[in-house]
Amino acid sequence: MELTNIKKVLIANRGEIAVRVIRACRDLGIATVAVYSDADRASLHVRYADEAVRIGAPPARESYLRIDAIIDAARKTGADAVHPGYGFLSEREDFAQACADAGLIFIGPTPNAIATMGDKQMARQTVKQAGVPVVPGTEPGLRDEELYAVAAQIGFPLMVKAAAGGGGKGMRAVRRAEDLPEMLATARREAESAFGDSTVYLEKLVEGARHIEFQILADAHGNCIHLGERECSIQRRHQKLVEEAPSVFMDADLRRRMGEAAIAAARAVGYVNAGTIEYLVDKDRNFYFLEMNTRLQVEHPVTEIVTGVDLVKEQIRIARGRRMGITESVIEPKGWALECRINAEDPYNNFSPSVGKITTLITPSGPGVRVDGGVYSGYEITPYYDSMIAKLICWGDDRPQAILRMRSALEEFIIMGVKHNIPFHLNLLSSFSFIAGKFDTKFVEDRFSMTTYEQPPSDAELETAAIAATLFAHRKRQLAGQVVARNERDTSNWKWLSRWERIHR
Ligand code: MV4
Secondary structure (H helix, E strand, O other), rough: OOOOOEEEEEEOOOHHHHHHHHHHHHHHEEEEEEEEEOOOHHHHHHHHEEEEEEEEEEOOOHHHOOOOHHHHHHHHHHHEEEEOOOOOOOHHHHHHHHHHHOOOOOOOOOOHHHHHOOHHHHHHHHHOOOOOOOOOOOOOOOOOOHHHHHHHHHHOOOOEEEEEEOOEEEEEOOOOHHHHHHHHHHHHHHHHHHOOOOOOOEEEOOOOOEEEEEEEOOOOOOOOOEEEEEEEEEEEEEEEEEEEEEEOOOOOOHHHHHHHHHHHHHHHHOOOEEEEEEEEEEEOEEEEEEEEEEOOOHHHHHHHHHHHHOHHHHHHHHOOOOOOOOOEEOOOOOOOEEEEEEEEEEEOOOOOEOOOOOOOOOOOOOOOOOEEEEOHHHHHHHHOOOOOOEEEEEEEEEEHHHHHHHHHHHHHHEEEEEEHHHHHHHHHHOOHHHHHHOOOHHHHHHHHOOOOOOOOOOHHHHOOOHHHHHHHHHHHHHOOOHHHHHOOOOOOOHHHHHHHHHOOO
């Protein structure tokens, strides 16, 4: 790959990630172009970019998903590269190709790598051939009768997955052989209508597993490294809520083996740029490749904190055809980082989305605190896009310090005017199971509640004396009813804040 100078980047996204990419560009002395829908005229990414182009109406398919409008905006403004962010067009082969066809550098992998990893069955096959462990399952191209036979060999329970799915879409568990024919038929119909592709495959169901993913960086000169893992098991309905790096479950040997497999998986598709290998890890520390995400991820900051690498700057450097700035083939994580996704949704009401004007926003700061946000006081949250409004990232020398800092930052964080999930995070970070690191992907849905508290664990189960002491104090406040009262302060009976609001509006 020849060296290309990127002078102006169009960011084909919105919200906090668009702001994040703009900041990396400023660091590199690169000009920026924002695109926006009518709902985002007053958004931060529009204010922060050097130029901004309107691309259409609020619904994503009329703006942020319009390849033609985005390429057109790049042409008009003279941008020479496009950063897709995450979501929207970031994992669309046709978008990466359209950029290339228009002479624009796509800051991401090749259309071919996107396509291979986008077909989840092909991805599975490709990495398996490269020696990466996958869950026992079916080979591509089987008819239903053949699937029944292989299902019997693999054994139940099983998972039916759509080849065109991913991220939990088009997936269902089958517990009994007699349910398989009907489940296959339903899964095919759903996959056809959702993705226009009825291909499905089977995998053995792995239960009680953790979701651990590895960050990959690869340049066009054949360098490919991993930057360690992120623990992403704290999620609800396939929406991650808290991520951390490293994972409490990891040891040096497992990290080395999973990291090497992640590099092998990326190399198997000739991967270039930043990507993530998702694994399931069972209780016995067996790990299985699930999917590769061919984009920058929401949770990339926790990796940045523990490795000291600016992933967006590396993405741009790699897209320019340079060698990546990191020379070590293995990076040892230093310290501990947590990320809480701050969403405009009501944790007391089944996490239903909340829209309206943010009347007051006070963000936390201080040592070990980073807020990646896209909103401000007076910002109007609309129903058109997802509900994540900011990411709170906290870190420390070790996990207890990171947790304690996160708790204090969450308490400093004031959002008024819309419902938000800060009370959820505060309760989670006071959960003994969470603090002890004992959770899997089912934890939030099955065993964690906003209204009931766990029994205290035995002293032996608590990780450190410092955490035990803080928890004990917190538990006493919980029992006295003060914590719930504090969590509910954003219902606008918090006196000094409403006075503050009157003064500042
Ligand atoms: C699985 C699984 C158990 N067994 N596959 C969900 C998202 C997609 N990347 C794959 N997913 C899963 N695949 C087998 N064979 C359980 C999940 C899963 C999951 C994975 C990661 C994070 C959260 C999850 C929540 C439910 C199910």
